[in-house]
Amino acid sequence: MSELKLMKGNEALAEAAIRAGADAYFGYPITPQSEVIEYLMAEKPHERTGMVVLQAESEIAAINMVYGAAGAGKKVMTSSSSPGISLKQEGISYIAGAELPCLYANVVRGGPGLGTIQPSQADYFQSTKGGGHGDYRQIVLAPASVQEMADFVKDGFELAFKYRIPVLILSDGVIGQMMEKVELFDPIPRLTDAEINEKYPWATTGKKSGTERRIITSLDLDSHKMEEHNHKLQAKYKEITEKEVRYELIDCDDAEYVIVAYGSSARIAQKAVRLARAKGIKVGLFRLITLFPFPSVKMHEMCGKGIKGFLAVEMSSGQMVEDVRLAVNGCSKVAHFGRYGGIVHTPEEVLEALEQKIIGG
Amino acid sequence: MADITLDQIIKPENLVYTKTKLMTDKVLSYCPGCGHGTAHRITMEVIEELGLEEQTIGIAPVGCSVLAYEFMNIDMQQAAHGRAPAVATGIKRVWPDKIVFSYQGDGDLAAIGTNETIHACNRGENIVIIFINNGIYGMTGGQMAPTTLIGMKSSTSPFGRDAQRMGNPLKITELVAQLPGTYFVTRQAVHTPANVRKTKRAIKKAFENQRDGKPGVSFVEIVSNCNSGWKMTPRDANTWMEENMFPFYPLGDIKVDGKLV
Amino acid sequence: MTEELIIAGFGGQGVLSMGKILAYSGIMQNQEVSWMPSYGPEMRGGTANVTVIVSDERISSPILTIFDSAIILNQQSMDKFEAGVRPGGTLLYDPNGITRHPKRKDINIYQVEAARLASEMGNTKIFNMVVLGAYLKIKPVVKMENVILGLKKSLPERYHKLIPLNEDAINAGLKNVIAVQELH
Ligand SMILES: Cc1ncc(C[n+]2csc(CCOP(=O)(O)OP(=O)(O)O)c2C)c(N)n1
Ligand code: SF4
Ligand SMILES: [Mg+2]
Numbered sequence: 192m193s194e195l196k197l198m199k200g201n202e203a204l205a206e207a208a209i210r211a212g213a214d215a216y217f218g219y220p221i222t223p224q225s226e227v228i229e230y231l232m233a234e235k236p237h238e239r240t241g242m243v244v245l246q247a248e249s250e251i252a253a254i255n256m257v258y259g260a261a262g263a264g265k266k267v268m269t270s271s272s273s274p275g276i277s278l279k280q281e282g283i284s285y286i287a288g289a290e291l292p293c294l295y296a297n298v299v300r301g302g303p304g305l306g307t308i309q310p311s312q313a314d315y316f317q318s319t320k321g322g323g324h325g326d327y328r329q330i331v332l333a334p335a336s337v338q339e340m341a342d343f344v345k346d347g348f349e350l351a352f353k354y355r356i357p358v359l360i361l362s363d364g365v366i367g368q369m370m371e372k373v374e375l376f377d378p379i380p381r382l383t384d385a386e387i388n389e390k391y392p393w394a395t396t397g398k399k400s401g402t403e404r405r406i407i408t409s410l411d412l413d414s415h416k417m418e419e420h421n422h423k424l425q426a427k428y429k430e431i432t433e434k435e436v437r438y439e440l441i442d443c444d445d446a447e448y449v450i451v452a453y454g455s456s457a458r459i460a461q462k463a464v465r466l467a468r469a470k471g472i473k474v475g476l477f478r479l480i481t482l483f484p485f486p487s488v489k490m491h492e493m494c495g496k497g498i499k500g501f502l503a504v505e506m507s508s509g510q511m512v513e514d515v516r517l518a519v520n521g522c523s524k525v526a527h528f529g530r531y532g533g534i535v536h537t538p539e540e541v542l543e544a545l546e547q548k549i550i551g552g
Numbered sequence: 553m554a555d556i557t558l559d560q561i562i563k564p565e566n567l568v569y570t571k572t573k574l575m576t577d578k579v580l581s582y583c584p585g586c587g588h589g590t591a592h593r594i595t596m597e598v599i600e601e602l603g604l605e606e607q608t609i610g611i612a613p614v615g616c617s618v619l620a621y622e623f624m625n626i627d628m629q630q631a632a633h634g635r636a637p638a639v640a641t642g643i644k645r646v647w648p649d650k651i652v653f654s655y656q657g658d659g660d661l662a663a664i665g666t667n668e669t670i671h672a673c674n675r676g677e678n679i680v681i682i683f684i685n686n687g688i689y690g691m692t693g694g695q696m697a698p699t700t701l702i703g704m705k706s707s708t709s710p711f712g713r714d715a716q717r718m719g720n721p722l723k724i725t726e727l728v729a730q731l732p733g734t735y736f737v738t739r740q741a742v743h744t745p746a747n748v749r750k751t752k753r754a755i756k757k758a759f760e761n762q763r764d765g766k767p768g769v770s771f772v773e774i775v776s777n778c779n780s781g782w783k784m785t786p787r788d789a790n791t792w793m794e795e796n797m798f799p800f801y802p803l804g805d806i807k808v809d810g811k812l813v
Numbered sequence: 814m815t816e817e818l819i820i821a822g823f824g825g826q827g828v829l830s831m832g833k834i835l836a837y838s839g840i841m842q843n844q845e846v847s848w849m850p851s852y853g854p855e856m857r858g859g860t861a862n863v864t865v866i867v868s869d870e871r872i873s874s875p876i877l878t879i880f881d882s883a884i885i886l887n888q889q890s891m892d893k894f895e896a897g898v899r900p901g902g903t904l905l906y907d908p909n910g911i912t913r914h915p916k917r918k919d920i921n922i923y924q925v926e927a928a929r930l931a932s933e934m935g936n937t938k939i940f941n942m943v944v945l946g947a948y949l950k951i952k953p954v955v956k957m958e959n960v961i962l963g964l965k966k967s968l969p970e971r972y973h974k975l976i977p978l979n980e981d982a983i984n985a986g987l988k989n990v991i992a993v994q995e996l997h
Binding site: 232235246249 | 618632663692707708717718
Binding site: 195197222223308365368369370371455459461464465537 | 833836837840845846847848849850852872873874875876877878879966967
C-alpha cells in the first residue's frame with residue numbers, strides 16, 4: 192500500500208501535483224486555497240523532482256505563465272479561488288483555443304464580487320458553460336473528498352494531455368480546508384526533455400533544422416478556417432461526452448427519489464439520504480464526478496425507470512439544476528435546494544427540502 | 553468603581569484631543585500595533601484640515617485595508633485586487649475637479665496591480681496614491697509580497713526569500729519616481745510620533761498638489777509593520793522594521809515638484 | 814462506532830491541533846476520520862473550532878450542526894454550541910473564564926481545569942493535551958497507544974522530545990476530570 196496521511200484537501204492537491212510529475216505550478220495567494228502554494232514552497236519540489244514553483248504577481252500573470260509552459264509541452268498547473276479564477280478566464284479561453292493541456296483548481300468561495308471566503312458552489316455556470324469568451328468547453332472534475340483531491344490531479348493531467356484541453360478540478364472551501372485520511376499514489380517521474388519532444392509534436396521547444404516550425408495560437412483571421420477549427424473542437428467535446436462521463440450512485444437501486452449533488456454537497460446529501468432511509472423514505476444519491484461531461488444519458492435512463500423526483504442540491508441559487516432539468520427533460524419532477532453566499536446547508540435541511548419539494552410538493 | 557459613569561470621566565473641559573470626524577466610530581479591524589490605523593487617521597485628518605471632504609473620493613484596495621471604506625467617513629469605492637489606480641483614473645477623468653486617492657498595500661499595488669500602478673503613474677493621473685508597504689501579504693495570512701526582503705521568512709518563503717528562485721524585492725517607489733507622470737514621491741513611516749507628524753505633512757503636500765492641479769501623481773509610501781504576518785510582538789516588529797526595512801527602503805523624499813531629489 | 818465531536822475555543826488554545834491528534838489516532842486504529850475547521854480572519858485571536866468525526870464507516874457529511882460531544886473552551890463557544898449537543902450527549906468544558914455555565918438537563922456535563930493544571934505543570938502549551946486526556950477518559954474512542962502514535966505523526970520530528978510531556982498532560986487530564994451531571 193502507498194502512504195497513508197492525514198491532509199487538508201489543498202495540501203493533498205499540492206502533494207499530488209509533485210507526485211504526478213508536474214513540471215511547474217504558478218499561483219497567487221487567495222483564501223481558501225493558499226495552502227496549495229504554501230505547501231509547495233515548504234516541500235521544495237525543485238529538490239524532490241525539479242518541479243518549478245513560482246508565486247506570480249497576479250492570477251492573470253499565473254495563467255499566462257501556464258499558457259507559455261503548456262505550449263512548450265510541459266505539465267503545468269495553477270489554482271485559485273473564485274475571484275482569482277475570474278481573472279484567469281481570458282487565459283483559459285486562449286488555452287482552450289490553442290488546444291493546450293493544463294490543469295487548474297478552483298477552491299470555490301461565495302460571491303459575487305469579493306464575496307466571502309466561506310465555501311460555495313456558485314461557480315458551476317462559469318465552470319461548465321465556459322467562463323471565458325468563445326465556444327469552448329473544459330473537463331470539470333468535482334472531488335468530494337481529500338482522497339479525490341489527490342487522485343483527480345493524476346486523472347486530470349491524463350485527460351488534459353489525452354485531449355489537449357484545460358481540465359478543472361472544481362472544489363470548494365470545505366474540501367480544500369478539511370483533513371481526511373488519504374492514500375497517496377506512487378510518484379510518476381517527470382518527462383525528460385527528449386520525451387517531451389518525442390511525445391508532443393505540437394509543442395514549441397525550438398525549431399529543429401529540417402522540421403516544421405510550431406506555432407501555438409488561438410488566432411485565425413480567416414473565418415472559414417476558424418469555423419473548421421471550431422468544428423474540430425466540437426468533435427473533441429462530443430468524444431469527451433461519450434467517453435469520459437463519471438458519476439457514483441449511492442443507494443439508488445430501490446430508490447423512488449434521487450438527490451443529485453456533487454462535491455461537499457454530495458457528502459451532506461449522503462447524510463440526508465441516511466436520515467431519510469431511517470424514516471423509511473426510499474431515496475438515493477446521484478453523485479456527479481464529471482460536471483462536464485454531464486451524465487445526462489444515465490440520468491434520463493433512471494427517470495424512465497420510475498424515479499418519481501430529482502432534488503438538485505447545491506450551494507448556489509440553482510445552477511446545476513438546469514442541467515438536471517435538461518437531462519430529465521420533463522419525464523420526472525425536478526426541484527432545487529441550496530443555501531448560498533457561503534452558507535453550507537445541513538443534512539436536516541436537505542431532508543426537509545426533499546419532503547416538501549419532491550415528496551409532498 | 554461600579555457607580556462612576558462615563559460622563560463623569562469624560563468631561564468637555566478635560567478634552568485634549570479628539571478624533572477627526574472623518575473617521576467613523578467603527579472599531580478598527582487591524583491588529584494592535586499595526587500601522588494601517590494611524591495611516592487612515594492622518595489621511596482623514598489632512599482631508600479635514602484642507603476642507604476637502606465633500607469633494608474627495610477614496611478607493612479601498614483588497615488587503616487588510618479592504619474595509620477602509622468602513623472607517624474613512626467620506627465617499628469611497630472598493631476596487632478589485634490591484635486595480636485601484638485604474639478605478640481612480642476612471643473617477644478622476646470624469647470628475648476632474650474631485651480629489652481622488654487610492655489607499656493600497658504592497659501586494660495590491662506592487663504585485664497584482666503593478667500594471668495599473670505603473671500606467672497610472674506614467675500617464676500622470678492627477679491623483680494621490682497612499683501605499684502601505686509592510687513587506688508581506690497581511691490579509692491572507694503572511695505570504696511573500698513583492699517587497700519582502702531577501703532572507704525574510706513568510707508562509708510562501710518558509711526558508712527565507714531567495715533571490716534566485718523568488719526574485720528580488722521591488723522598490724516600486726524608486727521606480728515610479730523615474731516616470732515623468734509622478735510629481736511628488738516620498739517614503740515615510742508611522743511608528744513613532746515624530747514619523748507620524750512627518751508623514752502627515754507629506755500626505756498634506758500630496759493632497760495640496762492635487763487640489764492645486766499640479767501635474768501628476770503624488771505618491772506616498774508608508775513603510776509599516778505587519779506584526780501578525782511577521783510573527784512578532786508590535787514592539788519587536790517596529791525594531792525589526794528600523795533595523796531591516798529602513799536600510800533597504802530608506803525614508804525621505806525621492807521626487808519633489810516633479811524633480812528627483 | 815461513530816463519534817461526532819466539536820472542539821471550540823480561542824485561536825491559539827491548540828483547538829485545531831487537538832483535533833488533528835485525535836484524527837491521526839483514529840487513522841492509527843484503521844478508522845475513518847474527518848477534521849473540518851472554521852477558517853478565515855475570525856481565527857486571528859478570535860474563536861476557532863473544529864469538527865472531528867471518528868467512525869468505523871465511510872463518513873458522509875464532515876459538517877455538522879448536532880454533535881455527540883462538545884469540548885468547550887471559552888464563553889463564546891459555550892453560547893454557540895451548548896444547544897448543539899445531542900440529547901444524551903456529552904459536554905466537557907474548562908470552567909476557567911466561563912461566566913455562564915451549561916444549563917442543559919438532558920446531557921452529560923464534565924469539567925476539567927485544564928488551564929490551571931497546565932500552568933501547574935509549568936507549560937501552558939500542553940493545555941490542549943490535558944483537555945484531550947479528560948475527553949478520552951469520558952469517551953475512550955481511541956486507544957491510548959494510538960494517541961501516542963497519532964502525536965508522533967502530527968508533531969514535526971523536532972518536537973518528538975516533547976512527547977513524554979504531552980503524555981503526562983494527557984494523564985493529568987484523565988485523572989482530573991470531574992462529573993458535573995451524569996445521566997443514568
Ligand atoms: C483576484 C484576487 N486574488 C487574490 C486575492 C486574495 N488576497 C486578498 S488580500 C491579498 C494580499 C494583500 O496584501 P497587501 O496588498 O500587501 O495588503 P496587506 O494585507 O498587507 O495590508 C490577497 C492575495 C483576492 N482577493 N483577489
Ligand atoms: S495582519 Fe498585518 S497588516 Fe493586517 S491588520 Fe494585522 S498587522 Fe496589520
Ligand atoms: Mg502588505
